[in-house]
Amino acid sequence: MTPAAPSPATPMGGDAFLLLLLRLRTFIALIAVFAFFAMAAPNFLSAANMVILAKHVSLNAILAIGMTFVIITGGIDLSVGSIVGLCGMVAGWLVLYGIDLQIGYTVFFNTFEIILIVLLVGMVVGAINGFLITRLNVAPFIATLGTLYVARGLALLSSDGGTFANLRGNAEYGSNSFTAIGASGLLGVPWSIWTMVALTCAAAYLAARTPLGRHIYAVGGNERGAALSGVKVNRVKMFVYMFSGFCAAIVGLIISSQLVASHPATGETFELNAIAAAVLGGTSMSGGRGRIAGTIVGAFVIGILADGLVMMGVSSFWQTVIKGLVIIAAVVVDQAQQRLQASVALRQQAALGK
Amino acid sequence: MSTSAIGLSIRGATKVYPGTLALDAVDFDVRLGSVNVLVGENGAGKSTLMKVIAGVEQLTSGEILMDGKPQHFASTGEAAAHGIGIIFQELNLFPNMTVAENIFIGRERTRGGIDIDAASQRAAARELMTRLEHAIEPDALVGELRIGEQQIVEIAKALSQDARILIMDEPTSALSAPEVEILFRVIADLRRRGVGIVYISHRLEELIRIGDWITVLRDGRITGSRAMDGVDVPWIVRNMIGAASKDYAKTEEHEFGAEIFSAEDICLPRQGGGMTVDHVSFALRAGEIVGIYGLMGAGRSELFECIMAQHPHATGEFRLDGRPLDEASVAGRIARGIALIPEDRKTQGTIQIMSIRENMSLACLRDFTRLFHLDLAAERARVRDLVRDLAIKVASPENPISSLSGGNQQKVVIGKALMTKPRVLLMDEPSRGIDVGAKAEVFRTMRRLAAEGLGILFVTSDLEEVMSLSDRILVMSNGRITGEFLGSEADEAAIVAASAVGHAPTPSREAHA
Numbered sequence: 001m002t003p004a005a006p007s008p009a010t011p012m013g014g015d016a017f018l019l020l021l022l023r024l025r026t027f028i029a030l031i032a033v034f035a036f037f038a039m040a041a042p043n044f045l046s047a048a049n050m051v052i053l054a055k056h057v058s059l060n061a062i063l064a065i066g067m068t069f070v071i072i073t074g075g076i077d078l079s080v081g082s083i084v085g086l087c088g089m090v091a092g093w094l095v096l097y098g099i100d101l102q103i104g105y106t107v108f109f110n111t112f113e114i115i116l117i118v119l120l121v122g123m124v125v126g127a128i129n130g131f132l133i134t135r136l137n138v139a140p141f142i143a144t145l146g147t148l149y150v151a152r153g154l155a156l157l158s159s160d161g162g163t164f165a166n167l168r169g170n171a172e173y174g175s176n177s178f179t180a181i182g183a184s185g186l187l188g189v190p191w192s193i194w195t196m197v198a199l200t201c202a203a204a205y206l207a208a209r210t211p212l213g214r215h216i217y218a219v220g221g222n223e224r225g226a227a228l229s230g231v232k233v234n235r236v237k238m239f240v241y242m243f244s245g246f247c248a249a250i251v252g253l254i255i256s257s258q259l260v261a262s263h264p265a266t267g268e269t270f271e272l273n274a275i276a277a278a279v280l281g282g283t284s285m286s287g288g289r290g291r292i293a294g295t296i297v298g299a300f301v302i303g304i305l306a307d308g309l310v311m312m313g314v315s316s317f318w319q320t321v322i323k324g325l326v327i328i329a330a331v332v333v334d335q336a337q338q339r340l341q342a343s344v345a346l347r348q349q350a351a352l353g354k
Numbered sequence: 355m356s357t358s359a360i361g362l363s364i365r366g367a368t369k370v371y372p373g374t375l376a377l378d379a380v381d382f383d384v385r386l387g388s389v390n391v392l393v394g395e396n397g398a399g400k401s402t403l404m405k406v407i408a409g410v411e412q413l414t415s416g417e418i419l420m421d422g423k424p425q426h427f428a429s430t431g432e433a434a435a436h437g438i439g440i441i442f443q444e445l446n447l448f449p450n451m452t453v454a455e456n457i458f459i460g461r462e463r464t465r466g467g468i469d470i471d472a473a474s475q476r477a478a479a480r481e482l483m484t485r486l487e488h489a490i491e492p493d494a495l496v497g498e499l500r501i502g503e504q505q506i507v508e509i510a511k512a513l514s515q516d517a518r519i520l521i522m523d524e525p526t527s528a529l530s531a532p533e534v535e536i537l538f539r540v541i542a543d544l545r546r547r548g549v550g551i552v553y554i555s556h557r558l559e560e561l562i563r564i565g566d567w568i569t570v571l572r573d574g575r576i577t578g579s580r581a582m583d584g585v586d587v588p589w590i591v592r593n594m595i596g597a598a599s600k601d602y603a604k605t606e607e608h609e610f611g612a613e614i615f616s617a618e619d620i621c622l623p624r625q626g627g628g629m630t631v632d633h634v635s636f637a638l639r640a641g642e643i644v645g646i647y648g649l650m651g652a653g654r655s656e657l658f659e660c661i662m663a664q665h666p667h668a669t670g671e672f673r674l675d676g677r678p679l680d681e682a683s684v685a686g687r688i689a690r691g692i693a694l695i696p697e698d699r700k701t702q703g704t705i706q707i708m709s710i711r712e713n714m715s716l717a718c719l720r721d722f723t724r725l726f727h728l729d730l731a732a733e734r735a736r737v738r739d740l741v742r743d744l745a746i747k748v749a750s751p752e753n754p755i756s757s758l759s760g761g762n763q764q765k766v767v768i769g770k771a772l773m774t775k776p777r778v779l780l781m782d783e784p785s786r787g788i789d790v791g792a793k794a795e796v797f798r799t800m801r802r803l804a805a806e807g808l809g810i811l812f813v814t815s816d817l818e819e820v821m822s823l824s825d826r827i828l829v830m831s832n833g834r835i836t837g838e839f840l841g842s843e844a845d846e847a848a849i850v851a852a853s854a855v856g857h858a859p860t861p862s863r864e865a866h867a
Contacts, residue, residue: 217712
């Protein structure tokens with residue numbers, strides 16, 4: 001049964017090299033932009049600038065990690081930006097006013113408790129997304145678009161559109177350390193960067209070495225097939241949206257602590273940057289494909305472009321144009337890689353003689 | 355009739371898909387003003403040949419001649435421009451559009467190229483429906499029509515193109531007997547008008563009745579081609595199956611064990627009344643292979659889905675090893691020892707984007723997990739063993755499963771099922787879309803597994819397959835079990851009769867896939 005198959009058996013050294021190049025494309029792009037700005041922008045390479053850069057990147061990267069899992073399952077989470085805003089307001093409220101029990105008592109929380117409550121709020125919004133999507137069969141785009149508005153509206157309502165300022169906390173209640181989340185760090189590296197590193201490692205481990213991670217990919221690759229293989233599809237989806245909400249809550253905490261204030265408009269369009277980082281890192285919008293490492297590299301490419309262009313004095317309008325072009329280019333190259341990869345696998349199979 | 359002109363001919367047609375040779379140097383003529391019948395088993399290459407003629411697929415080598423000149427159809431549009439129309443086996447309709455819109459899709463009648471002339475389309479659609487003797491409203495939404503009516507719309511769509519050559523790929527599969535009669539009248543009318551018709555079907559008597567020329571395909575080769583005069587069913591079957599009937603690896607002699615699985619009064623209501631699965635009860639013993647034969651829509655796949663906990667509304671009781679199988683989740687049932695090999699590999703059996711390894715281990719990741727940590731080395735070793743045991747031809751278990759041929763993909767799916775260490779294996783059309791060699795291997799594997807004590811329940815539409823592979827045969831029709839036969843004493847005619855119980859007229863012998 002071996003007809004005139006397209007010239008099999010020859011080693012594919014050229015293809016293999018090209019494939020490797022394509023696989024590492026985001027990484028190569030990262031090195032390229034890094035090298036470019038190192039030469040073009042003065043002070044770009046200074047340690048201080050590196051820390052600032054990583055600090056900027058970390059917020060988007062944390063959101064993008066949660067987003068990557070959602071996109072791998074074939075969904076999308078548009079609500080993360082609003083969750084950032086809402087969680088910031090919740091944190092601000094808890095620091096300033098505590099919770100009024102309506103019986104003459106008001107409960108104030110220490111920093112640790114505030115962090116837990118805020119993370120819980122983020123996960124609850126994520127759970128609402130998951131509930132809408134898995135139980136009520138709302139399309140992810142619509143469900144999370146809805147929560148985008150609802151969460152943003154709630155954030156605005158909480159302060160009547162105003163800012164919760166001066167979140168220094170109160171030593172009496174143990175909340176005076178709230179500012180430390182954004183201001184201090186370990187070994188001279190801010191907590192936000194440590195959080196990004198920890199989340200990256202945890203998420204990459206989850207994706208590659210746990211059954212849950214495998215199930216996330218399976219659900220995105222073929223939901224029906226996964227369900228028939230015993231994968232609990234709804235639970236997997238619930239997890240990814242809750243995890244995404246969790247990541248957004250972290251970002252909300254960090255920002256409100258860094259600014260020592262929370263503003264209800266914080267986080268607008270953050271969801272788009274998170275999606276951009278994931279896509280730039282090779283995550284497929286149709287689901288089933290994507291890597292955490294790729295997403296992180298993608299977030300850095302976006303971040304370096306933004307900061308570097310600012311340092312070079314390029315207009316922010318041009319930055320937006322350039323960011324868009326980079327994303328489009330990334331997806332075009334991604335398509336080329338997919339095609340090449342498929343043809344290499346097919347040829348290997350053909351070389352087996354069947 | 356034997357002097358009728360040849361409208362289109364194919365010479366030396368070869369079509370290679372990754373891993374399979376779908377067509378092997380096929381010569382085929384379409385004579386105008388006659389019905390050219392094409393017949394063969396599943397996977398023989400009939401549909402591929404038609405797709406080539408209709409411009410859906412391109413030949414790897416060989417040529418298409420029209421009026422003596424070579425033609426190349428790069429798209430269906432080009433083929434249509436040359437007067438070739440096709441009614442596909444799968445319905446290609448838009449359920450959210452009306453009948454008239456569907457009929458004129460892509461060729462809308464317009465005023466000045468912009469404004470759609472809906473009135474004219476509606477009138478033309480109504481005319482076509484009259485010709486087809488159906489009262490389907492042109493404004494009805496296609497999604498609200500019965501499958502049979504949708505097929506009529508599909509036929510109307512092809513008729514509206516005034517094709518010189520009209521290909522019908524199993525046009526009767528969803529039609530009732532009176533509808534088939536109407537279609538035959540339309541075909542007779544088209545033939546008088548000099549249209550060349552290519553007619554593909556599995557219903558052999560139907561072919562003999564309306565065909566003028568017959569061509570039999572087997573495994574991508576032509577095994578018989580002649581005028582219909584004097585052709586009878588045995589001749590067709592002989593050419594379809596071959597003189598040396600496929601060796602399905604005869605029973606490995608072994609004793610059956612105790613009863614391991616039973617179904618008691620299973621019912622699954624159908625939307626809009628009636629039952630998809632209607633009071634079905636049966637039992638399966640360890641080491642036994644039970645084949646479930648029936649026509650499409652008999653409720654066989656749905657029965658499997660009930661066993662696999664896909665229909666929470668189903669009533670009745672399954673028992674495994676004497677204990678009720680009442681786990682609500684698929685994972686729970688897999689853990690109890692049920693494994694399903696679904697009918698459609700692409701949409702149900704595999705995750706095409708994932709690697710062979712990941713596909714195989716998906717249903718039993720728990721076996722390789724400590725706490726929450728996945729032991730990739732153990733997983734790899736296990737996959738390697740199964741790939742060797744099942745003789746799956748893979749370049750690397752890390753390649754995507756989509757790079758494999760149908761037969762090898764099926765073996766991966768079987769491997770995936772076996773990895774869960776099942777007691778009962780459910781196989782829905784295990785030989786669909788795989789070539790003869792792989793088929794024989796799959797059947798041998800089934801035999802071996804049964805000998806090792808597994809209970810196997812498999813569904814098929816292939817009469818020969820069910821006869822030669824089963825220790826016991828259940829026949830389903832309209833959701834009910836209408837016949838039960840021991841493999842050794844099963845009679846072809848009786849099985850076919852049982853499979854038609856409850857369908858309007860009872861044709862004597864009607865194979866159908």
